[in-house]
Amino acid sequence: MVSYVIKRIAESIPTIIIGITLTFLVIHLSPGDPGSRFMDPSQPSEYREILQNRFGLNDALHIQYIKWLKQVLFHFDFGNSFYNGKPASGMVFSALRPTMLLAICSLIFALIVGIFLGIIAAVYRDALPDRILTAKMMFFFSTPSFWLGIMLLGIFSIKLGWFPASHLTSLYHDQLNWSGRFADYVHHLILPVITLGLPLSATFYRYIRTGMIEALESEYILASRARGLSVSKLLFHYSLKNSLIPLISVLGITIPALLSGALVVEVIFSLPGLGRTMVSAVFSRDYPIILAASTLAFVTVIVGNLLADVIYSMVDPRIRIKTQGVL
Amino acid sequence: MKSLFYFCLICAILLIYSCDGGKKVSRRSTSEFNPIKIVNGGTLVVGIRAEPESLNPLLALSQTSRNIISLVFRRLADINEDLRTFTPVLAKNWTFSPDSLSITFNLKTDVLWHDGMPFSAADIVFTYQMQTDPAIGWDGISFKETIRSVDALDDSTVVFLFHRKSPAMLMDAVEGYILPEHILASVSSEDMHKAEFNRRPVGTGPFKFQGWKDQQTITLVRNNSYYETGKPHLDRIIFKVVPDNINLLSQLKSGEVDLVESLYPRDFQALSAKWEQGQSNIRPVSYLGRRYDFIGWNLIDPDHYRQKLKQEDNSLPIEDYILPNRFFGSRKVRSALTMALDREALTNAVNYGMAIPMHGPVPLILNAYNEAANVHWPYDPQQALRILSEEGWSDTDKDGILDKDGIPFEFELITESGNTRWEQAATIIQDQLAKIGVHVSPRLVEPALLYGKLLPLKEFDAVLIGWVVGLTMDYAPLFHSSSFFTPFHFTGYYSSKYDSLDDASKKSFNPAVIQKYYDEIAGLLSHDLPYTWLYYRQECSAIHVRFKNVTIDKRGMFINPEDWWVPVKERSRIDKLFEG
Amino acid sequence: MSLITAENISVSLGRTPILKDINFSVETGETLAIVGETGCGKSLLCKTLLNILPQSLSVNGNIWFNIADKKRINILSSGEQILKTIRGKEIGMVFQDAFASLNPVIKCGKQISDVLAVKSKTDHRTKKSRIFSLLEIVGLADVTRIYNLYPHQLSGGMQQRMALAIALAGNPRLLIADEPSSSLDSIAQKQYLDLLNRLKHAINLTLILVTHDLDEAFAFADKMLVLYAGYTAEYGNTVDIRTAPAHPYTKALLDIYQAFRENRQPTPLPGEIPSLGNPPAGCRFHPRCYRVQPACAEQAPPKKDLSGRHYTWCFNPIE
C-alpha cells in the first residue's frame, strides 16, 4: 500500500508541473499589465518602471519562469502578492482552511442526505417516495449552485434574517465560549453548505439508489435475509457497504467539482476562501496569488484523488488484491 | 407528479419573495443632541467591499486603506472644510520665514507612538525621505516636488525649505502621514512593499491597530495614550469585509454593520425614504464626492500611432504621431456626439439623482470650480445630426447608421468590467447614440487590460471611465503635451494653447490670476472636448444613528472619529457583547 | 407432529401462477428431496418456505412450522418480528450459488458472527471459538486464516462449506439446501453430500434437499417431491417412488437415471420445458406425455392417493 501511494505521488508530480507551467504561460502571455491598476494620473510616469521591476516583469519570460520555479521548488516560496505584498503561500494556505471547512462539511452533508434519501428511494423503489425523491433530486442535480445560493441568501438571510449573510464567524466570535463558537460556525455555515451540498447530494443519491437497488436484489442480501438478519443490519451494513463502493470512486471526480462549486459559493456568501482569493486575483492580475492558488488547487485535487483511491481499496477488498497483485 | 412539485416550489419561492417582511417599528431616538456628559465605549463596525491592500501610508491607494490609515496615523496638520486653511495636528504651530521660502513647524512634545516610543522631529525628516524615495513610489510624490529639504533643528522643531514660492506650500508640507522612524528605518525601500509594518501599522492616531483576520475583519482599538486627553470615545472600530453589495446592504439594515461608504444611489434612495418616514435607524449622508465619470475620445488614429511607436525614433515631433481619428479627430463630431447625449437622463438613471451633470474639467469640489467658465453643450439631437451632416456623416445607404465615404459610424465604447454604474452608463449611451444613427458597441474589459494596455497604447475608440480627484488641480498628466506618451494621456489631445495656459497657471502666485487661467483652461477643454464629461458624483454613505457628534462633509466620512460617541442607552447588542 | 407442513402453496406473478398447490410435510429428523429440472420452481419454493420472496410475487397457502414449545406458526402469515426468530435460528438455508450468497465486502468470520449475534449476546471470545468450531464442523482447515478472508479469496468448495457454516451458525433444526453441490465438481460433490449426511445424524438435523439429481435424492431422502413446471407431479416415500413411479414424468426421469447408471444412451423427453410465465393449460406435462389423454389438456389433474404415503397428480398414472 505504501509503495502504491508513493508511486501515485511520483506519477502526479509531472501533472502538477504541467499544470502550473500552463498557468504560468497563460497569465504571463495574456495582454494587460498587473502594475497598471496601482497607477493614477498623479503618479510620476517612471512609477510604471518601478512596479515592473518590483514584480520582476522586465525579465525575459523563460528567465522569469526558471526563477519562479526554482523559488517554488527549493524554497517553497511563491513570491509576494502584487496587491498587498503578503507572501502568496501564506495567503493561499490561510484561504484554503475555510474552503476545506466548507468543502468537507458540504461533502458530509451531501453524503448524509444522498445516502439517507438514496436508501429510502431504493427501499420504496418505484413507489411514491421514490418517485418524489427522484424528481426532487433531478431538480437539485440540474440547479446551478449560484442560483440556489442567491435564492437561499435572499429568502433566509435577507428576507427572513434567520442566518448571517456573510463570513465564517461573528465579529464577537472570540468572546464566545467553545460551544458558542461551534454554534456560531454552524450558524454561518448552514446556507453555504446547503448550497454546495444539495446539488452534490443529488449525484450521490443517484449512485446510492442504483447501488442499493442492485444490492437489495442480490443473492447475498436474500441469503442474509434467510439468515434472519435484522432489517437495519441488512440495509445499513450489508447493502450500504456494497453500494458505497461506487460512490467512493465518484468521490475522486467530485473533488474538482467541489472546488469549482466552492468558488461560486464563496463569492455569494462572502466567505474568505481559496475560490474567492482566486477570483479576485484573476480580476486584479495578481500573478503570484493566481499561481499559488492554482498550484494548491491542483495539489488538493490530486491528494483528494489519492485519498479516494486508498479508501476505495480499503473498502473494496477485491481492488486491494488487484493492486497488490500489480505491485 | 414532477410538474406539480416544481409548481409548488416556484409558488413557494414567489410567495416568500413577494410578501413584505414584518414592518420594523422605529426605535430611532427622538433627541438628536443629548446635553449629558459624553461617555466612552461602543463599537463601530464599518462595512468595506474589499480588503485594504496595505495599511502603510506610503503604499495605500484605495479609499478603504486610506480611511483606516487616517484613524491610525496623524499628519502635521489637517485641512479645514474651506480647503484653504489648516488645523494643527502633530504640529503645535508653524511660521513662514520672511522670504516665504521656508516653514518652521513646532511639534507637540507629548505624542507617543502606539508602541510607547516618543514621537519626534526625526520622524518628520524620515517620513520626507521615504515619501520622496523613487523606489517606494509614494503616490503623493508630486506634492513634495516643491520642497528643497526638510531638517530637524531639535526634537520638536522642523524646517521645510522650498525651491520657490507657491500658494500651496503649506499643503505640500503637511501632505502625508507621519511614519515611525524607529520601526521603518531598518526596512530597505525595495522591501517596503513586503514589510510586516504594512499589515501591523504603528501610528500616533486615536486608534491602535489590533488585529487582521484575512478577508474578514480588521480591528482597531482605542489608543488610551492619545495626546488629546479623554479622546477617542469609541472603544473599537472594526472594518468588516463584505464584497457583495446586497449582503453589505442587508447587514447595514440589520445592524450588523454601522457605517457604509459609497452606497449605490438606488440603495441610498431607499434608505433615505425609510429614514424620512422615521422607520429606520440608519442615517443617510450625502456629500460632494471626489469622483466624476466621462467619455474619453481617441482623437488620433490608433494604427498610425502604433506604427510610429514601432519606429522607436525619439526625435520625432509629437505632430508626427497624430493622424486625426476617422471619427473623433474632428472637434465638431465630438461636440455633436456630446449634444446627442441626454446627460440629464443618463445621470439620473445611473445615479438615481445622486450626481450632478458635468460640463467642464474642473471638479465641483475644488475652489477653482466655476460653472460659468465651461462651454455648455445642450442636449439637442437635431443640432447634433445637422453638425454631423456638415461633417459628411449621413445615412446614405439607409441602413439606419450614419456613414461617410462608405465607412459606417460604428465604434466600441470600452469600460471597466465589474463596475455596474459604468456598464449601465455605457448601455444607455449606446441606446442614446443609436437614435442619431451612431452604432456603439459597449465592451467590458478587465481593469488590468484596460489600464495596462488599451489606454496606454491608445488602442481604443472611446472609453467610459472615471477619475478620483485630489484637493489640488493638475491636468498636465491628462492633456499636457509633455505627458503625451504617458498612460493617462490616452486621448492624444494636443494643443499648444492648453500647454501655455497650464504652464502659466503653475508659474503664477496670485490666486486671482490663477483662477483666471483655470477658467480659461475650463473654457478651452470644454470647447475642445477631448472628454465628454458626464456627471460629478455625490458620495452616498450611511451611519447608524446611535453615533453622536459625527461630522461629515466633502472631506469625507472620517474627519473627526475621535469625537464620535455612543450614549449608553442606545448601545447595540454588539456594543454590549464586546463590553462583556 | 411434523416439523414443517406446506399446505396448498401457490405463488403467482400477477395473474400468472408459477407454483400451484404444493403440499408436503417433513417430520423431525427426516430428509425431503425436492426433485425437478432446472426452472421448475425449486429455488422459488425454498424461498417461499422462509417467506423471503420479492414483493412482486403473491403467495397463497400455509406453511406451518413447529416452534420449540410444540406451538405451530404459519410462516406465510407471520410478521417480520416472528420471522426474524425463525430465519437462521430455526430454519437454515444454503443457497444454490454459494459465492453469490456471500457478501463480497464482508469478511467470512464477520458474516458468521453476524448470524450468531442475533442469537445471543455471548462475549467475543466464546463467539469466536464457536465460529472456529463451526468452520471445523463443515470441514474447513486453517480456520483462523479463513476467519479473516473475504469470500472471493476462497475456492468454490470452500465457499460452499462457508455458506453451510453460516447456515448452521444459528443452530437451526431444519436445513434447506438448494442444490448445494451443483456448482462443484463430482468429487467435491460427493464429499459435500457426505458432510451433509454426517451432520444430519450428528446434530439431528431435518433436511430439505433440493436437487435435480435422482442419485442424490435416492441416497439421502426419506421422502421425495417431484416438481414439474411449478406443479407437483408426485409426492411420497423415496422407496415407493423409486420402485413404483406413478407419474409419467417421474418415470421418464427414472429412465434417464437408469440409462446413465447402465452407461447407455438415454431416450430424451420429446418437446421442451415450458416457461413458468406461459405454461400450457391443463396438466402442464401433457404436451410431452406419452400417456396423454384428452382430459389432460382440459384441466389440471387432481391429487390421487396411491398408498396413503404416495400421491400423484395425473389422470392416467402408471399403475
Place this chain on the structure above:
Amino acid sequence: MKGLINILHSDRSLQLGVIIISVICLFSILGPLLSPYHYNTQNLSESFQRPSWSHPLGTDFFGRDLLTRLMYGGRITLTVAFSATLFAVIIGTIVGLASGFIGGWLDRILMRLVDILLGFPKLFVILLLVGMGYTSLGLVVTFLALFSWMEIARIVRSDVWVAKEQLYVKSAEALGLRRRRIIFRHILPNITGPLIVSTVLLISSLILIESSLSFLGLGVQPPNASWGTILNEGRVDPVGAWWISVFSGIIIVTCVIGFNLIGDGLRNILDPKTGKKT
C-alpha cells in the same frame, strides 16, 4: 420518422425532456419575433417594474422587458452550449478514435492528457483563461470546448476497444477493408448510442458552466445577454427586484432538467443494461 415517434413513446422522461427543450427552443427562436418589445430597447422610466400584464416577467434596470430578454438570452446561451458541445464532441471523437484504434504510445499519451485535464477544477481553469483575455463569446466557446471533450474521448475509446474485438470488425479487417472505412462504416455507427447520451448530458453541464461564468461577470458583452448574465444583473437587488434572478434561474434550471431528462431517457433506451439502474 415513425421509429422516432416510437422511441419517444417508449420512455416518459425522454418524452418530458423533449417537450421541455422544444418549448424552450421555440421560446428562444420564435419568442423575440412575436414579442412587442425589442430585447434591447431601453425605457428608463420603466426601470425595475414588477411583473404585470404589459411585462409578464417585469423589467430590468433599463426598463427592458425581461421576458423578451430571456427569450433572446436563450438564443445566446443555447448557441454557446450547442457550439461548445459540438466542438467538444468533434475533438473527443477524434481523440477517442485515434486512441482506441491506433493504440500504443499514442493511446498512452492521449489518455494521460485526458487524466490530467479531468483532474483540473474546470471552473477554476476556465475562469483563469477567460479572465485573462478579452471576454468574447468565441473565446468562451473555445475554452468550454477545450475543457470538456475528455469524457467523450473516454467513452469513444472504450467503445472502440470493445468494437475492435468484435467479429464483424475482425471480418472486415480480414476482407482487407481500409482502416478509414472500418472506422466510419463499422465502428462509428456502433458507438453512436453512448455518444449521443453523453453529448446531451454535456450540453446540460455546459449550460451550467456558461451561466456560472456569466454570473461571475465573464462572458457575454452587453447589451447582449445570456441567461447567466441576466441572473447576474438581478444580483444587484435579489429581494427588491426578485423577478430578475428568480425567472432567469428558473429558466436555466428548467433547461438543464430538460437536457438531463433527455439524457436519462436516451440512456434507458439505448443502453437498457445500465439504464435500468438509474
